[in-house]
Amino acid sequence: MEVIILKNPSDVAQRGADLCVELIKKKPTAVLGLATGSTPLSLYEELVKRCERKEVSFKNVRTFNLDEYVGLEGSHPQSYRYYMDHNFFDKIDIEKANTFVPQGDAKNPVAVGFEYENQITKAGGIDLQILGIGRNGHIGFNEPSSSLSSRTRIKTLTETTIGDNKRFFRQGEFQPGLGITMGIGTIMEAKQILLLATGEQKTEAIKAAVEGPITAMCPASVLQMHRKVTAIIDEAAAEDLHSKPYYYWVLSQQQKIEKLYGR
Numbered sequence: 001m002e003v004i005i006l007k008n009p010s011d012v013a014q015r016g017a018d019l020c021v022e023l024i025k026k027k028p029t030a031v032l033g034l035a036t037g038s039t040p041l042s043l044y045e046e047l048v049k050r051c052e053r054k055e056v057s058f059k060n061v062r063t064f065n066l067d068e069y070v071g072l073e074g075s076h077p078q079s080y081r082y083y084m085d086h087n088f089f090d091k092i093d094i095e096k097a098n099t100f101v102p103q104g105d106a107k108n109p110v111a112v113g114f115e116y117e118n119q120i121t122k123a124g125g126i127d128l129q130i131l132g133i134g135r136n137g138h139i140g141f142n143e144p145s146s147s148l149s150s151r152t153r154i155k156t157l158t159e160t161t162i163g164d165n166k167r168f169f170r171q172g173e174f175q176p177g178l179g180i181t182m183g184i185g186t187i188m189e190a191k192q193i194l195l196l197a198t199g200e201q202k203t204e205a206i207k208a209a210v211e212g213p214i215t216a217m218c219p220a221s222v223l224q225m226h227r228k229v230t231a232i233i234d235e236a237a238a239e240d241l242h243s244k245p246y247y248y249w250v251l252s253q254q255q256k257i258e259k260l261y262g263r
């Protein structure tokens with residue numbers, strides 16, 4: 001895993017955007033896997049700016065979101081479809097028909113999982129999957145104890161995740177306890193993965209994901225098995241990493257290697 005530690009969330013967003021733009025320039029028809037939550041918001045803001053400045057175009061890009069709440073329709077302000085439209089898709093030049101989010105209010109959410117897998121396959125697979133991380137190490141809505149080879153399906157959310165996401169819901173408003181999420185196996189098939197984490201509330205999860213044992217109790221730890229993962233994290237989230245000096249050293253060497261031999 002390539003671990004890039006940067007000063008603050010804004011640097012994380014810039015670096016994340018560089019990686020996305022680089023890919024889209026190389027492959028204008030790229031398929032992106034997208035995440036929600038607070039962490040990627042500044043990445044989306046940065047990508048919107050770059051699109052406005054015509055530094056990148058999403059015209060031929062297709063996107064698949066990681067997850068959605070079961071029971072919320074796309075027009076619900078707390079649904080991930082709404083989040084994506086309002087924070088990203090409506091502000092860039094993407095074709096809405098090329099943006100996929102699991103349908104949370106489908107009559108049969110189980111069937112949605114199978115169909116979603118087919119749609120990803122039909123699109124040729126995901127080129128770059130963006131991930132945040134839950135405080136308990138979850139990715140998408142794959143909670144601790146999720147099968148490490150799971151596919152898109154319904155997951156019961158943990159109390160921790162429901163508690164952490166409560167801040168997005170009004171008091172007394174219905175908050176779903178189920179999500180429909182790409183599986184860990186689905187995520188692992190992406191050609192490249194970008195893991196973003198910022199803030200001290202993610203310190204423990206990042207320590208477990210990057211340096212802990214591979215275990216279903218920290219779903220993000222399975223990323224250690226993926227051949228192309230870049231973790232871009234800020235200093236607060238990196239606080240407890242044992243091998244921090246090595247990661248900085250690797251980065252400085254990487255820059256030299258790229259200068260000499262290209263990327």
Ligand code: GLP
Nearest residue numbers: 036037038039132133134140141
């Ligand atoms: C939710 C999402 C995850 C996200 C996590 C962390 O549970 N399903 O995809 O990574 O929250 O969110 P935040 O970035 O707000 O901490």
